[in-house]
Amino acid sequence: MINPSAHGWIDKFFSKYYLLNSPYEIDSKDFYCRTRATGFIYGHVISIGSFKPLLIKGWTSEEISKVALLNSLFGIYQLTAKNQDKSEFSKMVLKFYNTINPEGFSLLKKILPNESDSIKLEKIISERVQTNDNMVSKNFSHIVTNALLFIDVLAFQNFLINNELSKNYIQKTEEIILGIVSLALTTKSNKTLYDDLLIKLFETSVRYTKFSGTKIDSLDKLPLEILQTNLEKYYIMDLAAMAIWNDSEMEKKEAEFLHELGYTLQLEKYYILECISAINQFINKYKAEIPYFNYSNPIKHFYDQSTQNVVNLITRNKKRLQKELAESKELVVLLATSTQRELDTQEKKKMKKQLLDVCKTIPSLTIFLLPGGSLLLPILIKFIPQILPSSFNENLDN
Structure with a gap:
C-alpha cells in the first residue's frame, strides 16, 4: 500500500506500480484522452492510469492529486523524451521546477542539498498541489486549482522540447485560460451563481499571472499563437467546455462559441463534439462529489470532506x-x-x-x-x- 503523505512514496510507486500512463510509442491524443478519463484535466481525479491497478479509496483529494500529477508528468516525459528511465525523469523534472520557481513557491527553504531526487520531488509536488490556506475555500475550490495542474505538464513538455522554458510561456498560457473562461461565460443568456464564482476561482488559482481585470471581448485579442501543440489546444477546449457547462443542455450561443474556438485552434470538428460529450458525461456522473457544483452550501462540503479526512487518518x-x-x-x-x-x-x-x-x-x-x-x-x-x-x-x- 502506498501512502502519498509519507516520505518515500515516489520510490515505492515507481518500484511497485511502474507508471505507465502513456508508453512513449503512443501519440499525444491517446495520452491526453487517457489522462482526461482519469479526471485530472477536470480537477477531480477518479483513478490513476498506472500499469497495475491502484486503489485510491480512502485517500484525500490532495494525495490523489499528488500521484496524478506525478503520473502525468512521467507520461509526458515518456511521450516527449522517448525515455522511460525514472532516474533521468526525476532529474529533468527537478530542473524544470527549479526553472519555473515562482514567487511564493518556498521550496528552497524546504529542500536540503543531501536529499535524494525523489524526496526533493515529493516536496515540490506536495507544495504544488496545495490549494487555498482557508480550509473552507480549500475544499470548495480544489477542482479549479487542480484542473490548472495540467499547465505544469504542458510547460514541462515545452521545457523538454526546447531544452528550456519558452519566455513567459506559463504566464501567457494562464492569460489565455482566463480570457477563454471569461469569453465562454459571456455566451450564457442565463447567468447563475456558478458563473461569477468560476471566474473568481480561476483568477485566484493561477500562480504565475496577476490578473489585470482587462475585459477580453474576442478570441483574436488572445495570444493563441503560442499554442503550438495539440495537447495545449485540447486542454484549452476542455477548460472552455468546463466553464460553459451547467446542465446537460447547451445553448446555441455556447455551442457556437466552442465551435468558433475549435476552428480558431484548427481542431477537427469531431474533437469539438467529443470534448462536449466528455465533459457532459464526466460531470453528470460525478457532480454530487464535486463541491463547486454544490455552490449553495460550501460549509457542508467542508464538513463532509473534513469528516472523511479524519476517518481516513483514524483508519490508517x-x-x-x-x-x-x-x-x-x-x-x-x-x-x-x-x-x-x-x-x-x-x-x-x-x-x-x-x-x-x-x-x-x-x-x-x-x-x-x-x-x-x-x-x-x-x-x-x-x-x-x-x-x-x-x-x-x-x-x-x-
Whole structure:
C-alpha cells in the first residue's frame, strides 16, 4: 500500500506500480484522452492510469492529486523524451521546477542539498498541489486549482522540447485560460451563481499571472499563437467546455462559441463534439462529489470532506491510536463518560488537551495541531469511541 503523505512514496510507486500512463510509442491524443478519463484535466481525479491497478479509496483529494500529477508528468516525459528511465525523469523534472520557481513557491527553504531526487520531488509536488490556506475555500475550490495542474505538464513538455522554458510561456498560457473562461461565460443568456464564482476561482488559482481585470471581448485579442501543440489546444477546449457547462443542455450561443474556438485552434470538428460529450458525461456522473457544483452550501462540503479526512487518518493509524489511548487512562474515562452525559467545561478542556497530546505522537494527525485544527476535534471525538472496547460505551449495548 502506498501512502502519498509519507516520505518515500515516489520510490515505492515507481518500484511497485511502474507508471505507465502513456508508453512513449503512443501519440499525444491517446495520452491526453487517457489522462482526461482519469479526471485530472477536470480537477477531480477518479483513478490513476498506472500499469497495475491502484486503489485510491480512502485517500484525500490532495494525495490523489499528488500521484496524478506525478503520473502525468512521467507520461509526458515518456511521450516527449522517448525515455522511460525514472532516474533521468526525476532529474529533468527537478530542473524544470527549479526553472519555473515562482514567487511564493518556498521550496528552497524546504529542500536540503543531501536529499535524494525523489524526496526533493515529493516536496515540490506536495507544495504544488496545495490549494487555498482557508480550509473552507480549500475544499470548495480544489477542482479549479487542480484542473490548472495540467499547465505544469504542458510547460514541462515545452521545457523538454526546447531544452528550456519558452519566455513567459506559463504566464501567457494562464492569460489565455482566463480570457477563454471569461469569453465562454459571456455566451450564457442565463447567468447563475456558478458563473461569477468560476471566474473568481480561476483568477485566484493561477500562480504565475496577476490578473489585470482587462475585459477580453474576442478570441483574436488572445495570444493563441503560442499554442503550438495539440495537447495545449485540447486542454484549452476542455477548460472552455468546463466553464460553459451547467446542465446537460447547451445553448446555441455556447455551442457556437466552442465551435468558433475549435476552428480558431484548427481542431477537427469531431474533437469539438467529443470534448462536449466528455465533459457532459464526466460531470453528470460525478457532480454530487464535486463541491463547486454544490455552490449553495460550501460549509457542508467542508464538513463532509473534513469528516472523511479524519476517518481516513483514524483508519490508517487505528492500532497506534488504540495504543496511545490505552496509555491515557484519564482520556479514555472522559471519552466513555461523554457517551453517557454531557461533559462540563472543565472536562472538555481536559479532554481536548489530552487529545492533542495523543495527536502529537502520531505524525499524520498533526492536522489537529495546526491553526484552526481544533475545529476538527469534535469529528475526531465522534469517531474515537468506535475503536474503544464496547465496555466503555453503554450506549452500544443491545
